[in-house]
Amino acid sequence: MELTQIIAWIHRVMLTGLKPATDHLGCEWPPGSRRAVEAGSPFARQLLGAFAGFKSDLEARVLCHRIPRSYMHNFVCEHDLACVHLAHMQYGDFRSTAGWRTSALTHEDYMITSESSMSPWAEVSGWRKERNLDDTLHDIYQGIGPHLVASTIVHCIFEEIPKCTLEKLDLKLKSLHTNSYKPWCRENKTDSAGNSFSGVKFNREKTNKTYPELGSVYKAYEVKVIIFWAAFYCKDQLGSFQGRVRAMCLYSLASWIRVLDLAGGWLTEDEVESACKFGEQFLLCYQYLAGASLQAKVCLYKIIPKFHYFCHMLIYMKLTKRNVRFDACWMEEDLMGKLTNMSSKTHARAFVLSVLTRYCCLVSVVDSMTASAKLKKP
Structure with missing residues (x-):
């Protein structure tokens, strides 16, 4: 709670463009102190700041905002009443006539919630629940992608080998990695995944009664590359x-990714129309495949809540024309990795001070290296 109070105070100060006269608790600076003397003077060349958005993965979003409707609950979405247990409000229905599309919850509806469920970020002026930005890294490449790729490849193998055992599946996956995936990567001058394909890494080690999914050993960038390869591979399995x-289904998602990769931070009308068309086409194709597999009593094409969140990502793009690729947490994940390394071998009593000191040293080293590089330029 105190953290959001500090963030709200920083935001209020940035809106004024002037150095503050009080701290985040409203207490004035000690008389004669440097901050008291400089209070009211402009900073940052009189530039102002405003709240842009909240970036995190889904787990951190649920914890930070105390969200009562998430992937861990029956009601899976903070923007509507899509759920797991009611047939007419199924979160896995992506049609334009889906029941959840008529149950949108606005920010004003959210603010009526109980105090225990209210987000501490409500104190930050400019924050709205719509400003909890969607993250393509976790939603697409570590959410939707692993299920899509694993299911489509296993499905292709099952059609090629009707009575496919786990041993045959494992051998075929290893063969695909060697004879199809790696040559495709070389041909397209793309780094191939350091991890090979196998039944274990596709969640098909012990039984065919589990839904295929790429293991966590595949990083987000690797999944992105595999999506494009799978689109080319399945093109020949018609x-x-x-x-x-x-x-x-694969072509549509790959095309959606390509449109965003080639576009800037804000999309044109044509880019929005193209991206949303591919995104909606992907969801409807995946829904059909999931339904067909369920009817055939085959464990393929699992629909997780992140597919529903992707649907809201498309709605957000239509309304704002924002390229959601620029809201991804790639840099934040790298920073967290560095902070994790800094936090190792630190005594509990001096934990905070040690990590802050190490981080300041890192920033100083990076700044000095950047300055040296600029001086060396002719």
Whole structure:
């Protein structure tokens, strides 16, 4: 709670463009102190700041905002009443007639919630629940992607080898990595994943009764590359109607990613229309494949809440024309990795001071290296 009070105070100060006369608790600075003397003077060349958005993965979002409707609950979404247990409000229904589309919850609706469920970030002026930005790194490359890729590849193998055992599946996956995936990466001058394909890494080690999913050993960038390869691979596996839907599903997501990769921070009308068309096409194809697998009593194409969040990502793009790729947490994940390394071998009593000191040293080293590089330029 105190952390959000500090953030709210910083935000109020940035809106004024002037150095503050009090701390975040409203107490004046000690008389004669440097901060008391400088209070009211402009900083940062009189530039002002404003709240842009809250960035995190889903777990941190739920914890920081005390969200009562999330992937861990029956009601999975903070923006509507999509749920797990009611047939007419299923979060896995992506049609334009889906029941949850008529149950949108506005920020004003959210602010009526009980105090125990209220986000501490409500103190920060400019924050709205819509400003909890979606993250393509966790939602797509570590959420949707692993399920999509694993299910489509296993599905292709099952069509090629009707009575496929776990041993045959493992051998076929290893063969695909060696004879298809790696040559494709070399041909397209793309770094291939350091991890090979296998039944264990596709969640098919002991039984065919588990849903295929890429293991956590595959990093986000690796999953992104595998999505593009899988789209090319499934293009040549069009034997059945489901095979064509499967290829269209992968092609649509790969095309959505490509549109965003080639665009700037804000999309044009044509880019928004193209991206949303590919995104909606992907969701409908995946929903069809999941339904067909369920009807055939085959464990393929699991629909997790992140597919529903992707649907809201498309709605957000239509309304704001924002390229959500620029809201991803790639740099934040790198920073957390550095902070984790800094936090190692630190005594509990001096933990905070030690980490802050090490971080200041890191920033100083980076700044000095940047300055040296600029001086060396002709």
